[in-house]
Amino acid sequence: MKLIASIIIFVFMGLRSNVTLAADFYAAKNGQTPSAPYASWASAASNIQDAVNQAGINDAVWVGAGQYTVPPDATNYYGSLNVAYINKPLTLRSSNGIPSGTIIDGGGTNRGVFMYYATTTTNRLILEGFIITNCYALTNGGGVFVQPVDRAWTGVVQCCLITDNKATNGAGIYCRPTSKNNAFTLIVSNSIIANNRVATNGYGAAINIYGVGNLRVTDSILDNNLSTNAAAGIYVFNSTLTIENCVIRNNRVEGVGIPANATGGGGIRLDTCVATLYNTLMYNNYSYNEGGAIRIQNNNPNLSLYNCTIAGNSGATHGAVSISSAVGMNFRVVNSVIYSNYNDLNLIVAAITDPALLSFTNSCVTNYSLAGSGNITNAPGFADFGGENFRLIQNSPCVNRGLNQDWMAGSMDLDKHSRIDRFSGIVDMGCYEYLPRGIMFKVR
Numbered sequence: 441m442k443l444i445a446s447i448i449i450f451v452f453m454g455l456r457s458n459v460t461l462a463a464d465f466y467a468a469k470n471g472q473t474p475s476a477p478y479a480s481w482a483s484a485a486s487n488i489q490d491a492v493n494q495a496g497i498n499d500a501v502w503v504g505a506g507q508y509t510v511p512p513d514a515t516n517y518y519g520s521l522n523v524a525y526i527n528k529p530l531t532l533r534s535s536n537g538i539p540s541g542t543i544i545d546g547g548g549t550n551r552g553v554f555m556y557y558a559t560t561t562t563n564r565l566i567l568e569g570f571i572i573t574n575c576y577a578l579t580n581g582g583g584v585f586v587q588p589v590d591r592a593w594t595g596v597v598q599c600c601l602i603t604d605n606k607a608t609n610g611a612g613i614y615c616r617p618t619s620k621n622n623a624f625t626l627i628v629s630n631s632i633i634a635n636n637r638v639a640t641n642g643y644g645a646a647i648n649i650y651g652v653g654n655l656r657v658t659d660s661i662l663d664n665n666l667s668t669n670a671a672a673g674i675y676v677f678n679s680t681l682t683i684e685n686c687v688i689r690n691n692r693v694e695g696v697g698i699p700a701n702a703t704g705g706g707g708i709r710l711d712t713c714v715a716t717l718y719n720t721l722m723y724n725n726y727s728y729n730e731g732g733a734i735r736i737q738n739n740n741p742n743l744s745l746y747n748c749t750i751a752g753n754s755g756a757t758h759g760a761v762s763i764s765s766a767v768g769m770n771f772r773v774v775n776s777v778i779y780s781n782y783n784d785l786n787l788i789v790a791a792i793t794d795p796a797l798l799s800f801t802n803s804c805v806t807n808y809s810l811a812g813s814g815n816i817t818n819a820p821g822f823a824d825f826g827g828e829n830f831r832l833i834q835n836s837p838c839v840n841r842g843l844n845q846d847w848m849a850g851s852m853d854l855d856k857h858s859r860i861d862r863f864s865g866i867v868d869m870g871c872y873e874y875l876p877r878g879i880m881f882k883v884r
Contacts, residue, residue, distance in 0.1 A: 463499045467491040469506030487511035488524040488544070492532065500531040503570070505541040510550045518587075519579040520551040526565060527556045534569035539601045546575030546582070552605065555586045557593050566596040575605040580648070581614030582607035582636065588617040588624035588653070598629045602646075603636065610648030610675075611636035612665065617651040624653040634663040642667060643709065644675030646691065654680045662707075664690040670735070671709035673725065681708075681715040685854055688720065693727040704728070704755065704762065705735030714742040718847070719854050721830060721871045722748070727755040731762030732781060736769070744772040747842070747859070749830050749870040751822070754782040771798050775842035777820045777830075777870040778805045802843040804869050814843060820870065831855075831872045838869035 465477065466484035475483035477494040484504065485491040489511045491501045508523055515525035523544045526532060532553075534542035544552045552575040557565050572583040582605035586595050595615070602612045612633040615626045626649060633646040645665035649655045655676060665672045672691035674681070688707045706725035708715070722733045732753035736743060743761075753759040759781035763769060802814035821836030823829040832838055844860060844867050851859040854871040861873050868874055 462496065465491045465495045465499060465501045466504070467501065467508070468504035469508075470504060488532070489514065492524060492526055492530070495528070495530050497528050498530060500533060502533055502535050503542055504535045507543045507545050509545050509547050514550070515554070517554050517556070518551075518577070518581070518585060520577040521549075522551045522554040522585075523575075524552070525554045525556070529557060529565045531564075531566040531568065533566070537569045538599055539569055539571040541571075542569060543571045543573065544575070545573060546605070548574050549576055551575055551577045551581060551585060551607075552583045552602075553585070554581070555584065555595055557586075557588055557595065564594045564596055566598070567600065568596075569599045571601045571603070573602075573604050577607040577614075580607055580609045580616070582611040584613045585610070586613065586615040586626055588615075589619070593617075593624040594627070595624070596627045596629070598627070598631060600631045602631065602633045604634075605636045606638070607642070608639045609642045609650075610644045611638045611642070612646045613648070614644070615647075615649045615651075615653070615655070617653060624651070625656065626653065627656045627658070628660060629656075629658045631660045632663070633660065634665065637666045638669070640668050642669055644671045644673075646673050648675045649679050649681075650675075650677045652678055654682070656682045656684075657686055658684045660686050662686065662688045662691060664692075666691070667693050669693070671705045672727075673705075673707040675705070675709045675711075676713045676715065677711045679713050681710070681713060683715075683717045683720050685719045685852065686721075687854070688722045688733075689724050691725045693729075704730035704732075706731065706753065706755065707733045709735045709737070710741055710743065711737050712741060716744045716746070717748050718746045719851070719859070719871045720748045721854055722750045723752045723828065723830065725753045727762075729756050730758060731755060732759035734761045736761070736763045742770040744770075744774070745776045746774050746845070746847070747853070747867070747869070747871055748776045749779075749872070750781060751777065751779045751825070751830055752781065752828075758782070772801075773799065773803045773805070774801045774845070775867060775869050776803045776805075777838060778803070779820050779822075780806065780825065802841060802869065804838050804841075814841065816841070830870070832868060832870060832874040834874065834876070836868075836874065839874045840864045840866040840868060842867035842869050 468484035478485040514521040552572040583602045646662045704727035706727040732755035800812035818837045823831045848859040853873045
């Protein structure tokens with residue numbers, strides 16, 4: 441828990457959701473006298489489910505500090521009992537909005553939260569400010585299972601610490617619609633997803649999204665998740681993935697009893713999807729076979745890296761990015777640093793049948809012969825590679841060597857500094873901007 445304590449402040453500072461709420465309902469562990477409809481703290485429900493059952497569309501359920509386990513009348517859905525089962529668009533939020541003691545605990549045998557959404561297309565289902573831990577699902581979704589139903593849908597998981605959960609797939613968060621035609625969106629923001637584990641044949645220990653939809657992960661940390669098959673971090677099938685300002689580290693595909701058809705992807709595994717990463721750091725991820733950081737498989741995938749840093753990832757074959765069966769593959773690398781990964785990118789040329797679909801621009805990639813403009817193969821000049829400080833030093837060849845782009849207007853780097861610094865007006869390579877430090881003069 442020392443790791444969690446050290447990074448929790450970074451993730452959860454000052455975030456509150458902007459949502460118009462119709463009515464408030466309450467659950468608490470304060471020795472109060474519960475009385476339906478649980479419309480005040482004095483009459484709050486003693487478990488989350490009772491308050492959720494009273495709430496309507498677009499209402500809010502506030503949950504006081506304490507440990508919440510499966511209630512006596514818990515819903516058995518998708519093979520597991522649930523601490524909370526939500527089947528309407530509402531906001532389920534801890535009383536202070538951050539997980540500083542509001543715990544959803546599956547007791548090692550039950551799922552945390554099941555979000556089943558089939559009511560309207562106009563509102564969001566929001567889960568905010570919880571520690572979700574010690575949860576287990578025999579099938580999918582140990583911590584959180586999100587299931588959109590046959591319509592446009594938006595779900596949000598924010599300001600949550602999702603840790604030490606287990607499932608067959610998606611031990612942290614699992615999302616799969618009931619229909620392949622469902623155009624859903626799942627947003628995961630300002631959260632930590634750590635120390636989750638999937639079963640021997642499972643995918644996506646931190647996050648698994650399967651179906652025609654969109655996954656957006658922002659300002660979050662995925663750390664030390666474990667799979668013995670594929671995708672210890674994020675697994676995406678047939679969906680669109682966007683990652684912004686995230687740290688993906690220490691995720692591992694390894695273990696006893698690895699299936700013969702396991703296909704790696706320590707940090708991210710992509711199957712037939714479009715993925716775009718901005719201002720994201722990936723380091724110390726591992727896969728026993730392919731793609732320590734990223735593994736790409738199946739036809740017509742697209743991967744774009746903008747101002748990302750991928751360093752120190754490893755695997756038995758290729759540590760940074762591994763591409764296989766990539767007919768029609770588009771791979772774009774812009775303003776990014778790919779450094780000191782085992783074998784880096786050696787598989788790319790063999791897998792991409794059309795060289796025109798492979799594009800490097802203003803990037804620093806070691807141990808690889810780059811085709812494109814503005815690229816370098818020098819060491820990037822990190823502040824302390826061994827100490828896992830991937831910020832740039834003053835004389836780094838990556839400083840002021842990037843290509844300014846429209847998406848950078850108003851955007852921040854991983855340290856929440858302006859993506860284009862005001863001194864040079866030129867973006868740096870990688871996920872951090874170097875900030876000059878010198879003497880300040882006051883002009884009178």
